[in-house]
Amino acid sequence: MSLQQRVTVKVPASTANLGPGFDTLGMALSLYAWIEMKPSEQTVFHLYGDHLNGLPTDRSNLIYEVAQMVFNEAGVSVPELEISMFSDIPLTRGLGSSASAIVGALAAANALIGSPLSDDKLMDMATSLEKHPDNVGASLYGGIIAAAWDGRRVDHIRIEPHQDLQTLVIVPDFELSTSEARNVIPQQFDKSDVVHNISRSSLLVAALASGRLDMIQRAMLDRIHQPYRASLVPGMTEILEHAVEYGALGAALSGAGPTVLTLVDRHDPRKAELEQYLMETMGKEGINATPLWLDPDLDGVTVLPDQDERPFLDRIKGEVKA
Numbered sequence: 001m002s003l004q005q006r007v008t009v010k011v012p013a014s015t016a017n018l019g020p021g022f023d024t025l026g027m028a029l030s031l032y033a034w035i036e037m038k039p040s041e042q043t044v045f046h047l048y049g050d051h052l053n054g055l056p057t058d059r060s061n062l063i064y065e066v067a068q069m070v071f072n073e074a075g076v077s078v079p080e081l082e083i084s085m086f087s088d089i090p091l092t093r094g095l096g097s098s099a100s101a102i103v104g105a106l107a108a109a110n111a112l113i114g115s116p117l118s119d120d121k122l123m124d125m126a127t128s129l130e131k132h133p134d135n136v137g138a139s140l141y142g143g144i145i146a147a148a149w150d151g152r153r154v155d156h157i158r159i160e161p162h163q164d165l166q167t168l169v170i171v172p173d174f175e176l177s178t179s180e181a182r183n184v185i186p187q188q189f190d191k192s193d194v195v196h197n198i199s200r201s202s203l204l205v206a207a208l209a210s211g212r213l214d215m216i217q218r219a220m221l222d223r224i225h226q227p228y229r230a231s232l233v234p235g236m237t238e239i240l241e242h243a244v245e246y247g248a249l250g251a252a253l254s255g256a257g258p259t260v261l262t263l264v265d266r267h268d269p270r271k272a273e274l275e276q277y278l279m280e281t282m283g284k285e286g287i288n289a290t291p292l293w294l295d296p297d298l299d300g301v302t303v304l305p306d307q308d309e310r311p312f313l314d315r316i317k318g319e320v321k322a
Contacts, residue, residue, distance in 0.1 A: 002114035003078070006038040008304045008315070009111065011104035012297035013089040014096035014138035015167070015261050019220030019252040020200040021146070026096075026134030028142045028297035029167060032319070033087035033100050034304075035063060036312045037108040040082035048086040048313060051097070062098070066105035067112075069125065074116045078109075084312040092175040094255035099135030102126050107140075107301040123154050135255065142300030146205050161296035162211040166266040168248075170239075170278045172258045173288040176232055181256035184228045193223040213249055216263055220250035233258045234285035239278060246270060246277040 013031035017023070043064060045057040055061060063083050071078050085104075089097045106122045117125075119140065126136035127147075133154045137145035147156035204219035206212070230237045236253060239260055243251040247270030248262040260278065264271060275291050282289045308315050 003039065003076075004112050004114070004306075006036065006306055007108050007111040008034060008036045008306065008312070009104050009108045009301055010034050010304055010316075010319070011100045011107065011139050011301040012142065012299075013100055013294075014135045014255075015094070015169070015252075015259075016096065016132070016134040016138070016255040017222075017225065017252060018204060018261075018263075019226070019250065020197045020204060020222040020224065021134070022197070022222070022224050023132040023134060024148065024201065025144070025146055025204070026136075026138035027144045027161065027167075028138040028300060029095065029169075029294040030297050031088050031095065031292065031294055032297075033085065033089050033097075033104055034312075034316045034319075035101075035104040035108050036082075036084040037063075037067065037105075037112055038082050039078055039112075040080045043080050044082050046082075046084040046312065048084070049088070051087045051090050052085060062101050063105040066102055066129065067109035070106055070109035070117065071113065073121070073125070074110075074113055076113050078113065086313065086316060090171055092177055093171050094176070094253065094257045094259040095169070095171070096135035096139060096255060098178075099126070099130050100139045102129050103136050103139040103301050107303065111303045120154075123156065124152070127154050138300070140300050142298045143296060144208055159205070159209050161208070161298070162213060164213065164265050164267060165249075165296060166264045167294045167296070168262045168264055168271070168275060168278070169254060169292050169294060170260045170262075170282060171290045171292060172233070172282065173290070174258060176256060176258040178256040181229055181232060184232065185225050186228065189224065197222060197224045213265055216249040217244050220252055220263075222252070226253050229253060229257055233260070234287060235281045236260055239281055243274065243278065247274040 012028040016026045018025045127133040133147035144159040207215035254261040
């Protein structure tokens with residue numbers, strides 16, 4: 001084992017489903033978390049940023065638990081860790097905060113011990129923890145991920161996003177747990193709804209892979225989860241139906257919500273009009289929200305060069321948003 005003195009990773013947020021691709025399609029976004037991990041005489045945490053308030057600062061922290069899974073899988077022992085983390089990714093908003101933490105912890109722990117585990121192994125481990133491969137796959141590999149999980153291993157294909165593809169996400173100021181959002185989805189569906197989603201999801205993958213941005217609008221239509229989650233996110237139904245009239249290529253609930261995602265052509269002159277429409281629609285429902293223009297992240301989780309001896313926050317402050 002080649003134990004490193006310190007490892008720092010940068011991991012992107014993600015959006016999942018993209019409408020019809022329930023638990024199957026994900027895309028990495030240019031919103032990030034940073035994790036530093038190093039061996040220590042005793043386990044200690046340094047959590048920075050408002051998005052990490054209230055998280056555990058002992059061994060029950062997810063980052064620590066996931067790191068120990070990597071060490072156990074590799075057959076090594078690193079029982080005590082000093083872990084620092086900063087995140088721009090809001091918790092329980094449908095932007096893959098738990099997936100980014102899992103992937104960041106896996107990548108950091110693996111790099112700390114000389115990277116004995118392959119990316120495919122990390123993907124399987126991440127999915128077994130997250131229970132679906134879309135968010136973790138996007139955060140691990142970057143770009144757009146189409147993935148299938150059989151309970152043991154993940155089969156996936158990465159799609160390079162079209163260079164003109166951009167996103168506008170509207171992040172409400174309330175949280176929505178994944179379990180709550182999943183509980184409103186029925187256990188059985190009419191065959192027509194299943195066929196609808198299979199056809200739209202297939203069309204969406206083909207459109208994204210071939211750069212057919214003109215096909216995205218109709219390909220993003222969903223009957224499996226969004227109609228049932230609409231009651232949890234006031235204004236969502238109207239946005240899904242009418243966002244394209246204001247310049248969106250398509251719209252969807254981001255993951256389990258409550259964030260709403262719109263795909264946009266970065267050269268469209270109506271971007272300001274679209275943002276105004278989305279914010280006004282949420283505002284009419286009494287919802288305060290934050291608009292974020294994000295690009296697809298192309299790199300996935302990355303291990304940062306360890307050539308700077310400054311403290312953790314000083315090293316990343318050039319990338320961290322104020």
